[in-house]
Amino acid sequence: MHSMIGGRSLVLEEEIEKSVVLGWFAGGNPDGNRRKIGNVYPLDSIGILMDPTVKNDFGSYWKIKTEGRGMVLIYIAIDDGHGVETAGKRTPLFADGTYMAENEYNAAVAGFLQKALQRCGFHTILVAPEEKDTPLSVRVKRANDAQADAYVSIHANAYGTDWNEANGVESWVYDKADAKTLAFAKAIHRGLVSASGRKDRGLKKSGDLYVLKQTKMPAVLVEGGFMTNLTEAKLLLSEEYRKVCAEGICQGICNYFQIPYQVEEGGEKEMKRYQSIEDLPYGKEIMQKLVEEGVLSGDENGNLNLSEDMVRVFMILDRKDVL
Numbered sequence: 245m246h247s248m249i250g251g252r253s254l255v256l257e258e259e260i261e262k263s264v265v266l267g268w269f270a271g272g273n274p275d276g277n278r279r280k281i282g283n284v285y286p287l288d289s290i291g292i293l294m295d296p297t298v299k300n301d302f303g304s305y306w307k308i309k310t311e312g313r314g315m316v317l318i319y320i321a322i323d324d325g326h327g328v329e330t331a332g333k334r335t336p337l338f339a340d341g342t343y344m345a346e347n348e349y350n351a352a353v354a355g356f357l358q359k360a361l362q363r364c365g366f367h368t369i370l371v372a373p374e375e376k377d378t379p380l381s382v383r384v385k386r387a388n389d390a391q392a393d394a395y396v397s398i399h400a401n402a403y404g405t406d407w408n409e410a411n412g413v414e415s416w417v418y419d420k421a422d423a424k425t426l427a428f429a430k431a432i433h434r435g436l437v438s439a440s441g442r443k444d445r446g447l448k449k450s451g452d453l454y455v456l457k458q459t460k461m462p463a464v465l466v467e468g469g470f471m472t473n474l475t476e477a478k479l480l481l482s483e484e485y486r487k488v489c490a491e492g493i494c495q496g497i498c499n500y501f502q503i504p505y506q507v508e509e510g511g512e513k514e515m516k517r518y519q520s521i522e523d524l525p526y527g528k529e530i531m532q533k534l535v536e537e538g539v540l541s542g543d544e545n546g547n548l549n550l551s552e553d554m555v556r557v558f559m560i561l562d563r564k565d566v567l
């Protein structure tokens with residue numbers, strides 16, 4: 245791994261030295277001058293090491309054997325929606341005469357999301373780190389130029405300008421989105437809905453949202469609640485809720501890319517384990533095959549004790565035709 249093009253490959257070289265993971269990265273555009281790196285999956289959770297393989301979808305896959313923690317070379321662009329002073333984007337006045345600008349929520353969630361994604365091994369780009377309202381064209385250009393693998397735009401909703409009952413969480417995807425983008429948007433929406441516990445208003449389609457239309461990667465725009473609903477406005481103001489939203493979005497991104505979600509250090513991970521094939525939420529076929537082949541046998545009572553992460557990793561291996 246040397247003399248690769250662009251900053252990403254330099255990161256890769258450094259990480260190889262530090263890590264212990266066997267993974268793949270896809271690369272080698274036909275034109276050879278711009279390398280797209282993605283799909284490096286952390287496999288250390290099951291410690292399988294395999295021989296190098298070469299595949300040719302649009303180039304080659306290199307398998308990388310490294311020592312250390314998992315590594316993922318997937319770039320997520322994070323967009324905080326507006327500037328803090330953007331006119332009209334705020335809650336109505338609270339009883340004490342104060343209000344919250346939409347960007348206070350958006351930017352806080354963007355910050356938490358960046359930390360959460362980095363913890364899970366993603367690389368991130370904040371496309372509008374400035375306080376002022378960065379033009380949408382600049383946000384999109386930054387993501388496109390960086391060849392981000394996915395784009396998340398974070399917002400809070402409003403219905404009118406006064407307090408009212410409209411509430412819940414919704415997400416938006418481009419109306420001409422391809423299947424990949426749709427799957428990405430669904431995963432993020434599901435993550436946000438289940439983490440936030442708010443009413444699910446659905447994944448909606450629009451042809452007019454600039455950042456969804458102009459981004460060259462799967463993109464989604466999320467609305468984490470209504471600024472015009474007093475209950476939700478109070479949630480949107482709280483650090484706890486902002487963090488919950490960010491972690492939900494992060495889980496959705498992890499699910500989509502099939503990367504194990506890592507909880508925050510000090511946090512508790514509810515690791516669900518499955519004892520039999522019938523209990524599995526997905527991957528039954530492949531796991532059944534592994535049991536029949538004697539690769540998996542479980543404990544003396546036949547309990548498989550499989551974590552979701554492990555099932556997911558086996559599914560990835562199966563998809564890559566490794567099994």
Ligand SMILES: [Zn+2]
Pocket residue numbers: 325326333346398399400
């Ligand atoms: Zn907004």
